Structures are given as structure tokens and as C-alpha cells.
Amino acid sequence: MIWYLLYPFRGTTEPPRLSQTHPLRLAFQRHGTATARHWRLSILLSVATAVLLCYPVLFFSAGSNVPGPHNIPHHVWTSTTEFRGGPNTKADVEMRQVWMHGDYMKALDPRVLRQALRVQNALIVNGFGPEDRSGLDSLPAPGDPENSHDTPNDMCAPGSRSLSWAFHSPLMLWNCSLAALESDSDVLATINRRMGQQTYLNFTLRPSSIFAGKSFKDGKLQAADALVITVFDMTKTGIQKSWETRLKALAEDLSDQWSLYPETGMVAGSQLYEFRFRPMTMSDDIFLALVYGLMALYVLASLGKMRAVTSRFGLAITVVCKMSAAIVASFTICGMLKINLAHIPREAYPFVVLVIGLDNIFRLINEVLANPPEMPTIHRIGNALGEVGHLSLAQTLQNLLLLWLLSRVVSPGVAAFCAFAAVALVFDFVFHLTFFLAVLSVDVRRLELQDSLDRLNIAHPTTSTRQEQQPWLGTLIARRVPVQTRLAGSVAIVSFVLMLNWHFFDSANQPFSLRRIFDYALATRDSVNASRVSRTVRPQPPINQARTPAEWLKMQDHDTAKEFIRFFKPNAYSFVARVYDPVFFVLKGADGRKARPHPTSVLYIIRQMTTQHLFPVALTISLTIALVTLLMSYLLSNELLDDLDDGEDAHSLAVRTLPASHGLDIIRLTSCGRGHIVSISLDRSTCIWYYDRSRGYSQMIMKTAKATPPIWPIIGTTIDDSGRFLALLSDNGQAALWSLVDRRFFKSTKVPLRGQLPVFFSFASMDTAEHERLSLVFVTPDGCLTDLDLRSSQQQSHQISQSKIISTSLLCCARGRMNIISASRNGQLHVTTKSANNEWRSETLPDFGPRLSDAGKLSKIRSILTVSSLGLVFAVRQCEVDVFDFHSRSIIHTVRTRHVKPNTLKVLHSHRSSCSCGATTINSLSIVYTEIETHLLIMHTFSIDDSSNSQICLRSSSYNETRACQGLDSAREGLHWVHKPGVWEATHAQSVIGVRKRSSTPAPSSIASGADTNYFEPALDAPSNALKHRTYKPATDLSSLPTPVAHAEPSANEHAENDTADEWEAWTLMSAGELLTTPLFSDAGDASQQDDQLWVSNAGPIARLGKRAVAVGFGNAVKIIMLGNERFEEDTEEFVDPTVMQWRSGRRGLGRKAQ
Structure with missing residues (x-):
């Protein structure tokens, strides 16, 4: 109703839509995201709060004078009010x-x-x-x-x-x-x-x-x-x-x-008082039964039309529990405030909460439905609450104001009802933002998981797009008909309160009229003022x-x-x-x-209740939380897992093949954390694979070489992690931006490449004073940085260094600040940031330039890798990797390695936490790379011990001298390696996934002295497709790695004789050294697709997909290898500041194939 009252000022009756950067919207959005992410904690805290507030009403005796069902009349109207009259009355x-x-x-x-x-x-x-x-x-x-x-x-x-x-x-x-x-x-x-x-x-x-x-x-x-x-x-x-x-x-x-x-x-x-005691009439019973019956039908019909829930009965129970808790808790607060509620029958009290509570519930559910299904659950809930949270808040405040105004003109008995309704609305709003929001997120997550299970083969897209016509009633229930329902809640409250008030001034049996209501309102006000004067005098x-x-x-x-x-x-x-x-x-x-x-305060009442009832209340809360936890574990044991790293399925490899969409080999592959994949083939076609939880993968093929202007050959591709934008870059500097949401090109512009291939090409998000700014940033080898603003199409250029740039990476810091770290050919390290006046500036870090190695040779930085979640930068030198903290600009540790192949270094780490000294800690850290001479995949894993509670403090060793925490210098280093890894990529599940050929000859026996003969090559006749291996070596003992040896390669005839399906396998190496393998063609369906597939000599390119999956180009096909259950939901990276919007910044998979 407030939007109609504001029509003369706003010019519209539509509720406002807050901007994406509005503080109120951001507050609701962050709350919704946090509640959906920590749903179990939110449910348990809500249950504990509800039990604490409901305990006095449910368990205190009737003689305690705590308002509640036992002290409220049943089926009777009662009142004791001051009566107008003089001494002669x-x-x-x-x-x-x-x-x-x-x-x-x-x-x-x-x-x-x-x-x-x-x-x-x-x-x-x-x-x-x-x-x-x-x-x-x-x-x-x-x-x-x-x-x-x-x-x-x-x-x-x-x-x-x-x-x-x-x-x-x-x-x-x-x-x-x-x-x-x-x-x-x-x-x-x-x-x-x-x-x-x-x-x-x-x-x-x-x-x-x-x-x-x-x-x-x-x-x-x-x-x-x-x-x-x-x-x-x-x-x-x-x-x-x-x-x-x-x-x-x-x-x-x-x-x-x-x-x-x-x-x-x-x-x-003396004072005149009127005592009233009137049983409810048949018309009262019919009215209340009709009201509650219509509400029940509305709820059942609305839930029946919604796909956003898997258990409509369970959601209905949730709604009943939420509203019941709000109503019963309101009795407790009214008892503490000494509000007499014994004037109105108990049957009338749930009305206001049901009217407003249901409106908030279905407004939120409908907004969740309006969000794209491919959006992660936590973001769907957060965005939905950010979209409608301010409307629910405004409606609650509006109704509180209405109830306050009504309480000034109605009888004291109805005024007490207005006070109760106001308290109940506040509690309903609180439980709506905590308990119901958490349960809704669980239900939506269960729906998406069930859809994923129903789509066991994700390679079959759904092509049907026909939308069935719904009947008018169903459309009305779904709130798609422009019916003015925003007035319904406020009108219902006013009407119901006035009808309640009519029971307290109909003793003269006068007809019901607006004049009668107005006269009684004035009489009530005069009586209240007179009684106040009399009490004062x-x-x-x-x-x-x-x-x-x-x-x-x-x-x-x-x-x-x-x-x-x-x-x-x-x-x-x-x-x-x-x-x-x-x-x-x-x-x-x-x-x-x-x-x-002084009058007894609410704090005194709370302290008194705590003193007298602490033990039974604490026992009841503990028992209720335990029962709710057991119930959740039982109901969700087979449907929802909190931590995907636990369970047997988390350590199983699954291979899926997308239908062939190219005629020639795939040469470039790009993916994002939302599951979308872009593949580019030698046949000059670009295929975009859209991931949808309800329909799986659907494809869209574009002939970019025939576009105007043509976009070919494509030398750079990138997708932002929100899954909204795709950028394509051709060798002539033509940058085309594709909207993955609208499925169309929305911008094309020319950027200066000067005949060079960019060493860095990625989206970046930067906060400005007005809004969040999304840019496309690329760096060319000549040291020039170009920043393309997606909103204004303006370009900014900045010279990072006069020396040639050989490696660049992006580091995201707090408050949306982006730092571009670059290494030049002269061995210097450069940091480029954007200043407050929107200008780029660069600085050279003098402490990280060339230095003499232990062998007396000059050691320069050859490549760099940033880990934004830890605020660390990894600088690769000859046979060593420097780990330094970006914020303090100090080296934490130097890892001795073999010769690292350029741009192959990857970092795996466990979940972060905080140390007692204030620094970031992790349980384990792994550095993975490909050795340039032997082509071994080598993994260095650092941990304090085997305990999951031990933490590594990521702070410079110069500070560790005065603290008891242990850093990387005190950590134990484990060494693991894999022969002939093929193509591989790191995941966010502390593992790497790759594709390789199986060995056609026994494992070589000629290895370096001291090596473990049970190295990571699985036997061909092994009965299991998984092989575990763990070995821990000192950090300096790199001689145990196999030395380069010559191996006999199978002849072409041998290749022809071997079944191709048996040559390739997918593998994963855990940070603890556990190796799992599975055939790349795991079923008859995959094997039969080889008829449409080109002959493959080398797999690749490869790109990370979500948290625990990779996409691999295999000839002209795309294969998805998943470790456990990948739902493409959570962000693929963590930042130091959780409020920072993450934009993916790694270099995408590149590869060239022999034909």
C-alpha cells in the first residue's frame, strides 16, 4: 500500500528495484548467500532461538501469568475497559x-x-x-x-x-x-x-x-x-x-x-468500567473458518504450481513451524511487556501472521524461480533475497505503522491485539530471513541434485523449447497476471482489526457503519485521554x-x-x-x-527467568538441537552432502563425452566455473556448450570466420567466472564480446596487438566510486597493457616495462583491487595497479630481481603464478620456486625443484583459516609442475604432520622467530611424481586430473639410485583401476626422481593392432600422493563414438571446469572428467575479502595436434 501512497511523488505504483550496488540490496544479498552456504548452522540457531522464546509459553504453568494459549479465552470475547460516564451515571x-x-x-x-x-x-x-x-x-x-x-x-x-x-x-x-x-x-x-x-x-x-x-x-x-x-x-x-x-x-x-x-x-x-464476556457466534465461526480455509487452499495451490521445491509437504511443514514459532514467541514477549491478551479469542491471533508471512514466502520463492537455473544455489538465494528483501522489509514496516495507528483508535482489547500482531510480524520476518531461507536453499539444492542424478548421461541435451500454456487460475497463482495484490495484506489487516473492534462497541445493537466506527474512535480517544487525566490528577x-x-x-x-x-x-x-x-x-x-x-524492566525479567529456569531451558534447547540434527542427517543422508570431499564418490573418476561438434581437431578450449565450455577447431568453427542443471549441455556452433568482421584465426579466448561473457580475440586485434545469457554478440572493437600474441588475456573487475567496472585486460610481450572497458568501450594503454614480458598473472586483493604481476626477460618483477584517479601505474620490486644461485649462476624469474585466495605469488626460477607474500613483499619460503617447464606450475592448497599471529594458515600446500627434461609430473606437498588440525602459517620466516606458529620452513615435504602424464590440469579439490596413453611395454627398470621402484605407473594387469602411492622425501633429495632414459616406441603396426579405447586413460593424483586411473572410454557408448572421432595421437587442450572437473579436447570431441560429483555451483576460487567479486584470471588451455 505504501507504493500507492507514494504515487504523487514517484509517479508509479510499482515497487522500486534497487540497483546492484545499493547498500540495502547488498546487505540482503550477502545475508542470503551466507545463510544458503551455512544452512545447517542457520537452521540450528533458529531452532535454538525459537525454543528459547517459546519455552515460557509452552512449559510455564497457567498460574505464572505468562500470556499464552492457557491464559487466553477459547471461543469468547472478553474485555475490561473504562466506560464513559459521569458521577450520575x-x-x-x-x-x-x-x-x-x-x-x-x-x-x-x-x-x-x-x-x-x-x-x-x-x-x-x-x-x-x-x-x-x-x-x-x-x-x-x-x-x-x-x-x-x-x-x-x-x-x-x-x-x-x-x-x-x-x-x-x-x-x-x-x-x-x-x-x-x-x-x-x-x-x-x-x-x-x-x-x-x-x-x-x-x-x-x-x-x-x-x-x-x-x-x-x-x-x-x-x-x-x-x-x-x-x-x-x-x-x-x-x-x-x-x-x-x-x-x-x-x-x-x-x-x-x-x-x-x-x-x-x-x-x-471512582471510575466506571465495563466488563464484557461474549461467546463467539455462528457467524464468527463461519468467518474464521472461511478465512483460514481460503488460506490453506491458497498455500496448497501455490505449492503445487512450483518446481522450486522437491518436498511440498516438507515446505508446508516448514511454513507452519515458522509461523507457529513466531506466534508463540510473541506471547512470551507480550508477557514480559505485561500486555494483556485475554480479550480476544485465541482463534483470531494467527490471522495477521498468516496473511503477511505467506506473502513474504511466495514473493521469495517466485524470485528464486526467476533466477537462471544454471546459477549456483547460494547465488540464486542471495540474488532473490537481494531483489525482494527490501520489499518484505518495507511491507513489514508499513504494517507495523498501520497497527500502531489502529491501536490509537480502537478499544484497549484490540489495541493489545495490535501490539501482539506487531511483535509477531517482527518475529515472522526474522524467522523468514533465517529458518525459512535456510530450508528453502536446502530444498532448491535437493531439486538440482535430483535433476543431476536423473541426467546420468550429461551428453544428451534437451531440444524441446515449447512452453505449455497454463490455465488462467494457475497463472494467477504463479503471480504472472497483473492483479494488484500488493494492497491485499494491508487491507486484510485493517479490515480484520476493525471487525475485531466491532465486537467491543455493539452493545447497543446499532447498525454497522463507517459513521459508527468514526464516532467510536473519537469516543475511545476521549476516554483514553480522560482516563489519563484522571490518573494524573x-x-x-x-x-x-x-x-x-x-x-x-x-x-x-x-x-x-x-x-x-x-x-x-x-x-x-x-x-x-x-x-x-x-x-x-x-x-x-x-x-x-x-x-x-523504577518499573520492572525486561532485562530484569530475563535475568530472573534465567536464574530460575536456566537448567531446564538449556536442557530443552540441547535436546531439541540434537533431535533436529539427527532428523536432518536422516532425511538428507542420501540426498545432500555438505562436503563433497567426503565419501566414496568424492574419490571416483567419471568420464563423459559431449557429442561431436567439429569436423577437425580442437585447438583451443576454454571453460568457466559455471560449467560452460567453448571449443575452437581447425575447421574454423566455434562451439559454445551451455550448461543447464535441468537440461544438461546444449551446444551452439558459430562460423566466426564468416562473421562481419571476420574473427579468425582466434588467438585468445576467456570467460568470466560469472558465466555471462565470452571474449574472442583474433590475430588482427579484433575483439568480439559474446553474451552467454542473451546468446549474441553485443560488442566488437579493434585492439592494438602490433603483430604479437598476448601473454595475458582475461576479464578483470575493479570497483570504482560509481559502480563495479568490468574490463577486458591483455598484455603483449612488448610490455604494453591494454584495458578495454566493457561499459564505455574506452581503451587505456600502459607501458609496464621496456623489457619483454614473458609471464603475467592477476592477483585479486581486498575491496576489489586488482594487481597485475608481470615478469620481464631481464628477470625483474613488476606490479601494475590502478590508482584512485583511474590511471594505471607500475612499480618494479627490487628485492625479487636476478640473484646468484647456489651453483654460482645468475637465476632469473622465468614465470609467475598468483594465488589470490592466499595472497601469495610463486616465482619460478632455475631449479627453485620463490613463495612470497604479496602484501608484506617478503619471501616466505624457497622450494628446490627440478627444471620447471614454463607455464606449467600449479598450486593446490587446503581450506584456509587464521593463525594466532593473525596470518593465514593452511593444512597443506602442494606445488605441481612438469619437469622440462623427463616430462615427469612432479608434486611437492608440504604439511606439518598427518593430523588434519595442524596448520602451516603463511608468514615470512623473519617473523616466525618470535612466535610459536610453524611455517613452511618447519613443514615436512612429500614428493610424488607421475610418468608420462600427458595433458593435465589442477582442480580445486587438491588434486590434478589428466589424460595419457597407457604404457604398451613394462615399466622401465633403469631409474636413478634411491628411487622407490613402486613408482606411479600402474601395472597393465592390475585388477583395480586405482593405485595408491605415498612417499615422503627430504626437500633436497631430488635424485630419487627417474633420469631421462630412452624407451622403445611401439611401431605403427602395433598402434594399429591395439584398440584405441584401451590406449587412453584418465588419471588423478591427490595431494597426499594417491593415484586413481580409469579408462577414457568407460562404457560401450563412449567406445561407439570413436566411429565419429578422428584418430588421436596427443590429447589436449585441457581446461579446468568447476571445482573438481576438467574438459579435455580429444581429437574433434570434448570429454569431461569429473572427480566425484561436480555440480558447477561454488566459486572456483576464494579471495581474502569475501565481498570481492571474483573474475577468472588463469591462462586457458592451448594445444596443437598432429594430424
Whole structure:
């Protein structure tokens, strides 16, 4: 509704869509992403919070005065409100009271009880009018044989039963007998035992009606602040004169131990109150049943139309649990705030939460559906919440404002309902952002996983794009029809509150009209203002009271009101009582009566509840969390895994083949973390493989050589990690940008290459003052950097170095700052960054230039590799690799290696954490490369020990001298290698995956001395396709690696005789040294595709795909090798600052094949 009110200012009624960089949108988006990523923690924290808030209502007894279902009337409207009227207004009954106070919260002291009995006898024992009290002393006391029944006898009853007056007193528990009171050794036990008895008027002796300022424990009364004696006058005789006379006499003869207020006993002030007790009518029942029935049908129909959930029943249970927790928790908060909720039937309370809660739920689900299915689950949830989170927040704030405005004009009973609804809306919004959001992310993740399992062969794309026409009702439920539903929630709240309020001003049976509502609103406001004035002018007793008379009167429960109405005005729904100010008797020198303390705060109530109920609450929360954890483990054990690194499937290799799309060999392959693949063939065709979780892979073939302008030959390709953009670069400098979302070229421009092949070509994201800027950056060997802005098409050039650039890599730092690290031919290291004025600048790091090696030779940097997640740079020199921290510009460790083949160095590392010294730590670090002479794949693995809890501190060794943490210098180095690895690529699962030919001859026996003869070449007759090997060598012992030897190559005839399907295998090497292999053609389907495949002499190119898969060009086909279950969901890299948008920056796979 707020968007309609803002129409004159905005010019539209459509809700606003926040920009991608708006702080509120980013806050909701980050919260949604974090909740979806840590869904289990979010669910458990929500459950613990709900149990903590619901415990008082569910487990505290009814006598604790905690508002809840046990203290709310069932099927009944009740109220105790101030009534408009003057001194001459005739009331149905007049009420006069005497309050007896001793020490603070010690009204049950025998001295107070005895004095109360004396006062009661002085004021009431002689009766009023014709009643005669003679002979009462001869009646038996409680406990005598004649009074063995539970109901008190007639000792407290008037001599005449004319019912013109009556009284209600706590002394009725002892039958108004001084002897019975004196003989009672345990007053509290007597009160708790006889509580609930009926008096001679059929009034129930309840703590709320005969005591004020009560304290309970385990449902039993423990203390009270005042005894309350009430006298009722049905105005048939008029007892005012007798009452005043007796009070005046009592004041004159009062003992010195007691004080009277007012001192003369004369009370002039009074207030009219209306007590109402009306059962719900048939129309009320039909209305509520219709409302809740329509809500149930709406929920069932909406869930039935949604594909975003796999378990509609489970999601419905989630919604019920969320709303129930919000409602029950609201009772607890209202109890702490002392809001009386006993005026409206309990059936009405869930209404507002259901109306608003359902709207938020389906708004979020529909937005999740609107996101592309190929988007990762955590990003789908985050983007959806960022898109609609501000709308849910605005609607909640709007409804809170509406409820506050309504509470100013409605009756006090409905105002309490408005306060409850406001608290419930806040809790519903909180649980919506935590509990429901986490469960929804799990359900969406289960749906995607089930789709992946259903698509066991990902090589079969779905070509059907026909969209079935939905019926109008289904479209309406899916919220695609432009029906103005944004007003529904607010209109429902206002209408429902006004209908509730109508029950409190229809005593005159006047017709329902807007004029009647307006008149009553003004009357309510005037009554409230008048009561405030009267309470301000009327003096209060100068003592400290735990409960004031006005508070005591308004907290009487609905059962007491029902008995009063039944007695004073039978067959009616209400009566009006004139309540006179009470007379106070206070024990002189009573403790705690002089100082008037501050009102009890919510923190004090929480502290008191914590002191009394800490152990049972903690036990209940622990038990509930344990049960929920077991339930989640049972329900999701076979459907969802938190850590894909665990389980047997995580260490299994699977090979899939995409359908052949090229006529000649693939020469270039590019992929991204979202599963999209781009292959370029010698037949001048470019094939884009789109990955979709629901349909698998679908292909699109382009003839870029025939485009205008032509894009061929292609020398560079790159995809950003968001899976949105593809860049193609031809040798004449033509850069074409393709939208993977819209499936079209959206930009083409000329860039200066000067006849060179770029050494670096990648997307990069940089934060500016206005927005996030996506650029295409490439570096040519002459040291020139070119920056192409995708938004404005502007180009910037910058000279990094006058020397030739031989290697470049991108390092992403905090707050979106990009650093381009380059190595020049003269051995210098250069860092290029963009300054605040949007200008590139470069600096040379003098400490990392050429240096003398141990052999006395000049050692220069030959290539570099950056690891943004650790903030490290790896500089490859001759037979060594420097590991240095980019931020401190200091060397952490130098690894001795064999001759590293240029641009083959890869780094594997475990999940990072924080050290006690503040630096980053990891459990293990692996450096993998291809040796230039032997073509061995060599892996150096560093770890402290075999424990998963041991951490390596990634800080310079110069700082380690003063700390207890252990760095790479203290780590144990393990050495692993693979013969004839073929083509390979590192993954983010601490492993490398490759494709190679199997050896057709036995493994060579001529190796260097000291080598482990059980090296990594699997035997041809091995019964298993997996071989494990672990060996740890000192860091300096590189002689154990095999030396170059000549091997006999099989002849062409031998090649022809061997089955091609048996020649090739996929393999993976774990960081711990475990080698797994599997045939490249694992089934008959793959083997049969060789008929459409070219003869292959060398596999490749290869590119990393997602976190634990690679794509390999094999002739004119593309094969996908997965380690475990790859879902193409999570980001493929981690950054130091999680708020930084990641853009993929590695060099793509290149390869040339023999034909």
C-alpha cells in the first residue's frame, strides 16, 4: 500500500528495484548467500532461538501469568475497559475495596491476615441493610469434622440471602474464622490446596481476584504483596453511608501498628468500567473458518504450481513451524511487556501472521524461480533475497505503522491485539530471513541434485523449447497476471482489526457503519485521554506497590469476568461497574514501602527467568538441537552432502563425452566455473556448450570466420567466472564480446596487438566510486597493457616495462583491487595497479630481481603464478620456486625443484583459516609442475604432520622467530611424481586430473639410485583401476626422481593392432600422493563414438571446469572428467575479502595436434 501512497511523488505504483550496488540490496544479498552456504548452522540457531522464546509459553504453568494459549479465552470475547460516564451515571454494580499491605511482597504474614480479618469484621460482619450476622461464631471452622467437604460453609455468607450486596475475600480460604487462621501452621499450603474453591456466590477463589502482586513457582503461589477484600453493591439498598461511617470509626480506633490511606478513610474518587464476556457466534465461526480455509487452499495451490521445491509437504511443514514459532514467541514477549491478551479469542491471533508471512514466502520463492537455473544455489538465494528483501522489509514496516495507528483508535482489547500482531510480524520476518531461507536453499539444492542424478548421461541435451500454456487460475497463482495484490495484506489487516473492534462497541445493537466506527474512535480517544487525566490528577498512595489497583482490575481473567456477569446481570454479555478507589491499610515500619522503585524492566525479567529456569531451558534447547540434527542427517543422508570431499564418490573418476561438434581437431578450449565450455577447431568453427542443471549441455556452433568482421584465426579466448561473457580475440586485434545469457554478440572493437600474441588475456573487475567496472585486460610481450572497458568501450594503454614480458598473472586483493604481476626477460618483477584517479601505474620490486644461485649462476624469474585466495605469488626460477607474500613483499619460503617447464606450475592448497599471529594458515600446500627434461609430473606437498588440525602459517620466516606458529620452513615435504602424464590440469579439490596413453611395454627398470621402484605407473594387469602411492622425501633429495632414459616406441603396426579405447586413460593424483586411473572410454557408448572421432595421437587442450572437473579436447570431441560429483555451483576460487567479486584470471588451455 505504501507504493500507492507514494504515487504523487514517484509517479508509479510499482515497487522500486534497487540497483546492484545499493547498500540495502547488498546487505540482503550477502545475508542470503551466507545463510544458503551455512544452512545447517542457520537452521540450528533458529531452532535454538525459537525454543528459547517459546519455552515460557509452552512449559510455564497457567498460574505464572505468562500470556499464552492457557491464559487466553477459547471461543469468547472478553474485555475490561473504562466506560464513559459521569458521577450520575447509573451502574449495574458498585465495587469497594480494602487492600492490606505488610512488608513488601509479604502480605501472607499471619499479622497481616489477622488484621485483615479484624478489618473485614469491622466493615462487613454486621452486614448492610436487614442482614443479621448473629450466630456466626457457632459455625464450625475449616478442618472440623462438620466441614470435611471442600467448599466453605456459610460462615462468610450474610445472614439474609437477599443478594443485595456481597463480598469476596482471601479470608474465605479460612471460612472467615480467626480460630481456623490461628491454628493454620502452613498458610501457603492451605492457600494452594484450597485455591479454586467456590464461595457462597459461586465465585471461584483465584489468586488474581483476592491477591495483588503475586509471585509463583512451579504453578504454586509463593508470595503476595496485598490482600484484596472486595464488596459488591447491586445498588438496591445503597451501602455507601454505612460503609463511610464504619471506615471513619475504624480510622479513629486504628491500632498504632497500622496506617490508613486516606487517613480519614473517606474515598471520593471512582471510575466506571465495563466488563464484557461474549461467546463467539455462528457467524464468527463461519468467518474464521472461511478465512483460514481460503488460506490453506491458497498455500496448497501455490505449492503445487512450483518446481522450486522437491518436498511440498516438507515446505508446508516448514511454513507452519515458522509461523507457529513466531506466534508463540510473541506471547512470551507480550508477557514480559505485561500486555494483556485475554480479550480476544485465541482463534483470531494467527490471522495477521498468516496473511503477511505467506506473502513474504511466495514473493521469495517466485524470485528464486526467476533466477537462471544454471546459477549456483547460494547465488540464486542471495540474488532473490537481494531483489525482494527490501520489499518484505518495507511491507513489514508499513504494517507495523498501520497497527500502531489502529491501536490509537480502537478499544484497549484490540489495541493489545495490535501490539501482539506487531511483535509477531517482527518475529515472522526474522524467522523468514533465517529458518525459512535456510530450508528453502536446502530444498532448491535437493531439486538440482535430483535433476543431476536423473541426467546420468550429461551428453544428451534437451531440444524441446515449447512452453505449455497454463490455465488462467494457475497463472494467477504463479503471480504472472497483473492483479494488484500488493494492497491485499494491508487491507486484510485493517479490515480484520476493525471487525475485531466491532465486537467491543455493539452493545447497543446499532447498525454497522463507517459513521459508527468514526464516532467510536473519537469516543475511545476521549476516554483514553480522560482516563489519563484522571490518573494524573488522582493522588496515589505514598507506598511502594507491586501492583496498582488499576492494573489489578484490568488483569482479571476471563473466567472471573464470566462469573461476575453471570451473577450481577444474568443472560447479558456485559455489565457496568463503578469501582471506587480502594482503602489501604499498611503495616507501620514495613520494609520496602517507602521507596518507589523504577518499573520492572525486561532485562530484569530475563535475568530472573534465567536464574530460575536456566537448567531446564538449556536442557530443552540441547535436546531439541540434537533431535533436529539427527532428523536432518536422516532425511538428507542420501540426498545432500555438505562436503563433497567426503565419501566414496568424492574419490571416483567419471568420464563423459559431449557429442561431436567439429569436423577437425580442437585447438583451443576454454571453460568457466559455471560449467560452460567453448571449443575452437581447425575447421574454423566455434562451439559454445551451455550448461543447464535441468537440461544438461546444449551446444551452439558459430562460423566466426564468416562473421562481419571476420574473427579468425582466434588467438585468445576467456570467460568470466560469472558465466555471462565470452571474449574472442583474433590475430588482427579484433575483439568480439559474446553474451552467454542473451546468446549474441553485443560488442566488437579493434585492439592494438602490433603483430604479437598476448601473454595475458582475461576479464578483470575493479570497483570504482560509481559502480563495479568490468574490463577486458591483455598484455603483449612488448610490455604494453591494454584495458578495454566493457561499459564505455574506452581503451587505456600502459607501458609496464621496456623489457619483454614473458609471464603475467592477476592477483585479486581486498575491496576489489586488482594487481597485475608481470615478469620481464631481464628477470625483474613488476606490479601494475590502478590508482584512485583511474590511471594505471607500475612499480618494479627490487628485492625479487636476478640473484646468484647456489651453483654460482645468475637465476632469473622465468614465470609467475598468483594465488589470490592466499595472497601469495610463486616465482619460478632455475631449479627453485620463490613463495612470497604479496602484501608484506617478503619471501616466505624457497622450494628446490627440478627444471620447471614454463607455464606449467600449479598450486593446490587446503581450506584456509587464521593463525594466532593473525596470518593465514593452511593444512597443506602442494606445488605441481612438469619437469622440462623427463616430462615427469612432479608434486611437492608440504604439511606439518598427518593430523588434519595442524596448520602451516603463511608468514615470512623473519617473523616466525618470535612466535610459536610453524611455517613452511618447519613443514615436512612429500614428493610424488607421475610418468608420462600427458595433458593435465589442477582442480580445486587438491588434486590434478589428466589424460595419457597407457604404457604398451613394462615399466622401465633403469631409474636413478634411491628411487622407490613402486613408482606411479600402474601395472597393465592390475585388477583395480586405482593405485595408491605415498612417499615422503627430504626437500633436497631430488635424485630419487627417474633420469631421462630412452624407451622403445611401439611401431605403427602395433598402434594399429591395439584398440584405441584401451590406449587412453584418465588419471588423478591427490595431494597426499594417491593415484586413481580409469579408462577414457568407460562404457560401450563412449567406445561407439570413436566411429565419429578422428584418430588421436596427443590429447589436449585441457581446461579446468568447476571445482573438481576438467574438459579435455580429444581429437574433434570434448570429454569431461569429473572427480566425484561436480555440480558447477561454488566459486572456483576464494579471495581474502569475501565481498570481492571474483573474475577468472588463469591462462586457458592451448594445444596443437598432429594430424
